[in-house]
Amino acid sequence: MRRIEFYFRETAAGIRRNGIMAFAAMSTAFIALFLFGLALIIAREINLVIEAVTGNVQVAVYLSDPVRPDTVTRLQTELQALPAVASVEYENKDEACARAKKLFESNPAITENVPCEVYPASFRVTLADTSQYGQITARLACEPDPTTHDITCSEPGVLKVLDFRDILDRLSAITRVLRNGVLFIAVVTLISATVLVANTLRMGMFARRKEIGIMRLVGATNWRIRVPFLIEGLVEALVGAALAIITLFLVKVFVVDQLRGRIVWLPLIRNGDVLAITPWILIAAAGVAIVAGTIGIRRFLDV
């Protein structure tokens, strides 16, 4: 107990003494961790969009009504047999209906008046080799319709084929560029934050070199000397993390939530999505503290 009290008191005194430097370190940690969280949220948002648009499949084969069970079994086996196909999942009308309702749950008006029979049943196909997409259209005898640009098929029971490969590629490219761009800035600021935290620790140790000298002289262990500084670094990083998490929630409430309902087809991140990235922010903060602690107190490692 006494030891904890000692560390706590030393840490508080350290941060107070180091006021401006500690502030600079904390605000940089805050900005860095915020950007890091933002990159994760952007990636999450674009994944939601991809899922909304494509249902995470590359090709959808829609079946015409009425759907006959023997046609379903036969076509599924045949599609599965194609070398280009990795997996085929059958989605019946109820499942399609449920997925649409879930997708637009933030905007129930869209799906409210649509009866489930209206949704087409489909095969949702993932390709093993996306360039071999032609195998599917050839097998089902599909042709692009010159007027509607739909790909309609002559195979009995098949209505049309939707090819999501292009849009998937584009969305993934956007994700990559946006996420990696923000991630890059995040990493650079995380490094600055680490250096700043390390520097506050070093300045703190320098300011207290006389005390440290006496501690050594009377036989305080290395850890006893270092731990207050390590805690100080951890506290600074965690304050930055807390501010970053709060700010991400504020962004969600004041930016994302304002968009909700305006663009009906656009699924938006929810509180749960922000919550899901907080562990990563805390891990990044701990990383900053550990690295800063290691380089900040290295000079004082020897007794």
Add this chain to the structure above:
Amino acid sequence: MISLQNVTKTYKNGVIALESVSIEIEKGEFVFVVGPSGSGKSTTLRLLLREEEPSTGEVFVAGKNVVRLSSLGGIPKLRRNIGCVFQDFKLLQDKTVFENVSFALEVIGKPKHVIDARVPEILDYVGLGEKLNNYPDELSGGEQQRVSIARACVNRPLVLLADEPTGNLDPNTSVDIMRLLDKVNKIGTTVVMATHDQAIVDAMRKRVIELDRGKVVRDQSRGVYS
């Protein structure tokens, strides 16, 4: 208690501070280390504290080969058995007399009831029972040195190392400090004191080890300065 065996200390810059020095000091002895400036007195004390390592030779303190001690546990433990007093007192200006002394126990993890019992006791012992709440800059040099002796002794060390403890004090105050060190010695603490102070060495008539250019040139019981 203390044993230097054929110790040579060469600093990184090539200065040979000690050369083939062998010294044996028994438990409870009071020893002066004298010699001209640069003769290796402080280096000797730093070796005992394991602030420096000998280049060759062995150093034993309280039965432990100090060269073999690890910085994780062994060295701190050694230093808990050694009190240190310096010419410049090394007190923390933003702490009171009480806090300066309690700090030494606090940072080695002593419980509060031990601190509350021992600190006033030792401050009484050195004659500062009335000045617990003063700050160092409110004290005379002699009083500050008493605080530093209290800090060195509060953990009841086996050995007290003093590097020119009277270097900053006038002759009368120096005599008071020497009485105090003698008192600490009388309760069984081994005292090793490096000094330039001829009057004190001559008055005390203790064992004198004289160094010159890193070599022991004289080791005399009940000796004088030169």
